[in-house]
Amino acid sequence: MTRHALPANLAGEVACRVGLSVPASRQGTVASAIARIMARRGIDDSSLLLRRLGLDQDLTDDVIAAVTVGETHFFRGPEQFQLIRQEILPELTRRPDGAPARIWSVGCATGEEPYSLAILCDEEGLLEEVRICAVDISRRALGTARAAEYGEWSLRNTDRRLKERYFTACDDRFRLSERLRPQVDFAVLNLGEADLPAPERGLADFRLILCRNVLVYLDASKVPRIARQLFACLADRGWLLTAPTDPPLWKYAPFETCITPAGVVYRRMMARGDARKSPISGVVSARGKPKNPVTRMAAAQACDTAAPKAPGDKLSRAIAQIRARYDVGETREAACLAAQAVESHPLSPELHFLQGLSQMADGEIDAAAAALRRVVYLDSTLAAAQFFLGVCLRQSDPEASLRALENVLQFCLSRPPQERISLMADATAGDLVERARREMGKIRQARGSESR
Template sequence: MADSRGDSRTVEWSGPEISRIARWLHAHAGLTFPPNRRESAELGIRRVMGRAGIKSVSEFGNRLERGGALLDDLIAELTIGETFFLREPNQLEFIQREVLPAVTGQDGSCRAIRVWSAGCASGEEPYSLAILLQKTGCLSSARIIGTDLSVARLLTARRGRYRSWSLRGVPEAIIKQYFERDGAVYTLKKELRSAVDFSLLNLAEDVYPSPATGVFGMDVILCRNVLIYFDAPTVAQVAQRLLNTLSDDGWLFLGASDPSLSGMVPCDVVMTGAGIAYRKPGASKQLVSGAVFASRPSKTDTSDTAVSFFSPAPSPRSPSSTPYSPLSVAPPAARHSSSSHADIDLAYEAGDYERVAALAHVMLLSGDTTELVSVALVRSLANRGMIDEAVEQCSAGLARNSMSAELHYLAGMLQAQRGRHEEAALSARRAVYLDPELTVAHLTLAEALARTGDSRAAKTALRNAERLLAAVPAESRVRATDGELASRLLQIARFRLRSLTFVQA
């Protein structure tokens, strides 16, 4: 697509109807068209009109607002979907060297690492991450999500079939190991295709982070060359949501052309040999390689040395790689004083999940097997990214409290994070049976059913959630959601209803 970003001319829209379409695209998808991009954008709009056989700009605008294939074609026309495998090897090397050791135990096993390719286009980026995780032995415990605004691109990604242009620069040995060739077509092996979940998601909408969309607590987010299409206020909103979606020690990587987030949103800026990365304020400043980074970029930072792609990962050093042992992390005060439900509530509200787990474990040892203690323990472990441990404690909690709707819901959510969607649906159904008004259970059930291909039942679950949420005040806090507002979950439920067209395809 032609792009005149470097042109300083000021160009106006040719008419009010084109201007209306541009305003709607900004409101719907966050896309912005400064004066020097309007000529190329309008040409793109008219190309899509021509392909659709629509001559009236007014009619095109009206049909565009209904969504569907016409909108998808326009989004693809106005944004650049160019990508290829192993496109940013330095970033992949950094993930291998600094991120994976932090989630690797002393025995070499990996905990459930969560990775999100935001704006994944036709899938080469999330599949590149799958290849890396397979190579390093972490794929089986990983959750990789690829999202995009274009249904057509997502369908291409889901098929996993590419031509040589998408593999330019990839070593022949990797192609032979991970692809099956049929003439000019290279099909990614099934194990890697099934390792990535593709979903429709609009980064400009406030539908993440949220367990309802499965996008939360990410160890790594790649969002390359997406923010260039947004204006400054939208960039700030999207950037804040991306940072909020990170785990406490997660990493956000943007593209070289994307605007800097420094000074725009609260974050730590990390200068690496792989470029700039972003973290939540207060994230660990000790890298596995032994380097310590500053919260602002430094031109003299040379701590991040280059390594060969797919070189052996360094030995784990991160404290988070230590196997979970509740008493080993319990503060002295938690080990020797009587704890109460109020103490757990206070620690949870403060986001001190390590203390919550310690308090809950001490209370369990003292004989307090109430639902609240088990729920707090499971949530605290899950919020720290310790999915396997959370699953184990959830099973133990259900053995003690088999009629707990919230524990069944948590079991479903955790199974979904492990990619076990049929099991997730069963657990969510139990939660809904025990408590038909537990809104988040309906949302979890819908997501699991959609992933298993039962879109009709998923829509029913979403409509049940929509009905429950519409019946309560918009600013009320929804039960079992860590304080989510009803208005936001209602927006998410309606977004998922719209996006099920992709799941059905």
């Protein structure tokens, strides 16, 4: 059988057909995976592959797995789970009508995220007061989620006490407690194509939505519509959490947005007449004067770096002072100054960047990663922040590190090689491409060593 040459844009066409998108940096990897799928299934014509997508569900799931990274584990993003435990759940379950608070896990993959939420709710004694819905584009992944059996890798960041309490070991697998499994409802949903809200399917009136590491796989043109739909799916005072690598949503829907240690948090607030305080650590809400770095960013409000600054203003002086300390190696002092300046200018990406850079140099990698995540939330196009975030996460979360570095490649490959990189005066787009590729090579080399 003579095989047809595969089109150069096959990865993009296939991804589009299943409602997803492939960044330029992953086109080659995805195309190779699709070629292997075609060879395994005896498909020698790309047009035949495209016609069968959607009709052959097993083939479609193979393609979805090729396009998406599919990396997940229990309690992924511990800072966000800490925020849910400490700040969101106590408010979430205060329902005057006694109805369960509804939680939605979008892009739940094989179920680790919604089951983590169920465990968290049970730990807080709230399991009977919530109902968790979980959706994903892959039927195969949902089948694994419903089975609720996991390997050691999925539990690698799970506290030993929780592992012993909620899982039963069987050979090399761990089965989730039968008591928790019925608390999660699973359903197929393609977020990129869905018409939301959909009350008839139970997809509305959520008090908390987690939509993490999903929007990065969707075409950028769909993000504004999805932002509005997610807003509409929230109940009053409902919360939306996304991931650091996801595009910002505040400009597309009337969210009220807080910058927290766990990153940016979106909310659908009540009418302006409601002058109640935000539940986040007693911070005055959007209608009051912010009293610390956890503060609202209205959709219409530009961040601190958007407007030109007079050379002598406080922000410019603070940045110059921090950079001067950093340049002479006084990184701890620079980090302290940046933290103080962030109190007054919480929406300045450059301040958060300098804080993260100083903390990196001082060996405080986790704190640096948190600061750099805030930069990415404020402006996901800042390739410098994406690069250093990728470096910070290389050991602790290789998949998230690769995604951040892929974002660097996607941005820099779209720019002239000699173009200077914002926040990195000594680097060009071409320089950063090479540096990002070296970091990605280190991660892949480490993975290869672990697998041997």
